[in-house]
Amino acid sequence: MKYIPVIGLEVHVELKTESKMFCGCSADYFGKEPNTHTCPVCLGLPGALPVANKTAIEWCIKIGLALDCKISLLSKFDRKNYFYPDLPKGYQISQYDKPFCEKGSISIRSGNNTKTIGITRVHQEEDTGKLIHDIVNEKNVSLIDFNRSGVPLVEIVTDPDFESAGEVINYLKKLQQIVRYLDVSNADMEKGDMRLEPNISLKLSGDQELPRYKVEVKNINSFRFVEKAINYELKRQEELLEIGETPKQETRGWNEKKQITQSQRSKEEANDYRYFPEPDLPPFRFEQSYINELKNGLPELPEQKLYRFQSEFKLTLYDAEILTREIELADYFEKTVKTGKAKNLNPKQIANEIINKKVNIDEISPEVLAGQIQAKFQFTKVDKKELEEAIKKVLRENEKAVKDYRSGKIQVIGFLIGLVRKETAQPIDTLIIKNLLQKELSKQ
């Protein structure tokens, strides 16, 4: 490969706190009537002042801890000044030189290997309002809804360590999994709870230094387009480099309809943000003991759970990965294992059942599931003879089907399984009947 991609990521995660970052308005804005979740603070009315949400700060630090970051014992908010109609105060309250969390790392899968991605910083800020483009009275206008304005955001910035779209996707999935485990965000990309801005450039293979340009890509609003957008941009840059041009350092937007990235000059004009310490918010000083307390209070994270499921329950990596993907499923599995113990079920049986049957965990309780598994295995143990009798009887009475099967129409086995079921009038696992039927049919 002539060029190696150099990709860094900024991910914004919207927290699911009750109230907004700096005021008491409800942060649950999705799908609500426009401008019904605003107050003087998040609407940027004259004279209104911010007061920081304690829970949001705690959750920001938890995310930092889960990403192995150092937590700043002295931190503060800063104003990031720029003009945009969705930014009511003309500045965003963010963090500049003293973010809550810095210098972390996360390991992700890259092909068959694992790879460590550096986390530059994790900081807290507030969301903007939402712009909708519309035509009113035959004129193009933009409409603004400030319900989202001031909802707490955590920005997670990585080092430029990614070398492919695949790695980026693995990272995003893992990050999504972590914040869901922490129960601090729904991290639903389609709903905008998780937003991604990659910085993309290419360097010559063997180059030690970073490229002298980078292109920021905005508007990737869906998991489905991460790969397409990144690969499009990599290809575009490669083509430029091939004809001897250096791609322009700029902000580009992903156009979902056209499936291309496009220059966004409007977003670039004001890139001198004139940060300065937010005078309305006193600084934050944390005791190490408080940080330790938060760290000890973290739930078991996906990585740890994955290892434990493999060692404690003797599961394969594949099974453990599926079962730990979502914390609800992992908890369900562990509960079933616990009640299954008394019924002499082993974790592997339970894992198979959950994975293969795609058990609906909202409808079937762990106790019920354990009962079902037990019934299945007990039946085969106790009544194998009876089952074999039933099979023989069915085969005897259905010569045509047997003949069809033997002549290659193997799908008739479904019909035969049904008859065996009817004959025994027991809830027997299809697989077991099928195995025994096949054995009997192959006897000739």
Next chain:
Amino acid sequence: MKLNELTIKQAIDGLRKKEFSALDLTESCLDQIARLNPLLNAFLTICNKEAINAAKQADEKLRIGDKSPLLGIPIALKDIYLTKNIRTTASSKVLDNYIPQYDATVVKKLKDAGAIILGKLNCDAWAHGSSGENSDYGPVKNPYNVEYTPGGSSSGSAASVAADMSIASGGTDTGGSIRLPAAFCNVVGLKPTYGRVSRNGIIAMSSSLDSIGHFTKTVEDSALYLNVTAGKDSFDATTPNLPVPDYSKNLNKSIKGTRIGIPKEFFTEGLDKKIKEKTMEAISFFEKQGAEIIDISLPHTDYAIAAYYIIQPAEVSSNLARYDSIRYGNKRSYFGKEAKRRIMLGTFTLSAGYYDAYYKKAMKVRTLIKKDYEEAFKKVDAIITPVSPTLPWKLGEKINDPLKMYLSDIFTVTANLAGIPGLSVPIGIIGPSTSSEQAALPVGMQILGPQFSEELLFNLGHQYEIGNPNKEKPQL
């Protein structure tokens, strides 16, 4: 004596003794406003109907013995205090049509205490200025001589109290905007400790410097007013949760042995000789009362204006960014010259490549100025200085020289940079003098103390007032 000439203390006594009603008192103020506002231009909005309704309600409450601390007292507010459903302009055409959706915390507290709001007071637009002339609605005139400035930026607030149009008034002080006009208009002005009074709902000028204070006819009234406005506010993260004492309790304490510092940096060539004389007279009064007068030094005073004119415009440029005419107000092209100047200056000093040389440097100098005071207050309990190096100047005199205008805050800005309280107390009238065509104009001293030492400032100011009654009323 007319009712509108009463102090808060006198008015409360009269109301409670049923000598007159809150309606009588309010109407007397409204009459004075109707008579004098065409001349002085102190009020931008007069709330006749609302005030009369509020007065009638106050009378109802007075009848059943309600003892709310300011019940029935007519006041007026700088037009930078947000008043729900009452137009609030910051004296700028940008907000010409703005009707606030909420009350500032202080407004709410004053209303809850029973105060009656007569109207909204003219000032320099966005509180930018020292003369009141930056108002988009014309300058306020000094009640002692209408050719002169009443001082700014709280020009209308000072004039309103001086001319007995209101019993007291609210103002804001970011670099001297209460103390200077108080001195120029012969009234008492308090700039409380930063954070003592909530800034919520006060149109922000410079967030780390803005202090919410008031104008009264006496020091005692100033204490009664602060009793109502001071305290922690859950909507302002910079208000400490410290107890609010009864500020009127220790007014009569003996000041014997109180150590008063006289900083040499405030008594240099730039100071008008007559003002210096008056200030020294006041200091010798304290000495006679048994206070100990100590020479001190605040070595970084000379750098205060430079540091202030970096920090303040930087914050101004950010605080005025919200005025984009989308959610309220007019377009940014409606900003007046001074606002544009400060926005430009602040935007420049914060911009990439200049931040360290300007903003960061200024924040460090601010630390040194704050430390000067901390050192001084190890040696003395309070500090006395003149408020202004000059007497009030004629309207129009400095309007085309912004730097010269900025320098008139030279004695007041340090208190804002250090976050300490300052009480401006009248110390007499200078003039008229036929030889120098000098009109008769008021002079004030400021009493400074450590953060949250307002009780001591009131004690000193009150003792001075008792010994030196302030009887000079404007001839209007």
Next chain:
Amino acid sequence: MKIDILKVAKLANLKLKDNEENELEGQLTSILGYIEKLKEVDTEGVEETSQVTNLENIEREDFTLPSLEQVTALSNANKKHEGFFEVEAILE
């Protein structure tokens, strides 16, 4: 000190008239000239003061308070449309 007035005005979202540009340039240069005197102050090792309260960790608990009604939020809007604030089209 040379100030790029147009660039600063653009950052500040201000449209200046020609005469304002010149006037401002002169005034700002004079003010910045005065401010130069800060260079005389030795600030080596001095911490920055951005706040004077000494307060730290001022936070609010995470519970909701009532919001403004839509009609109140929009009451001072220059232009509105079906519950939204309206502005001229912003090009993305």
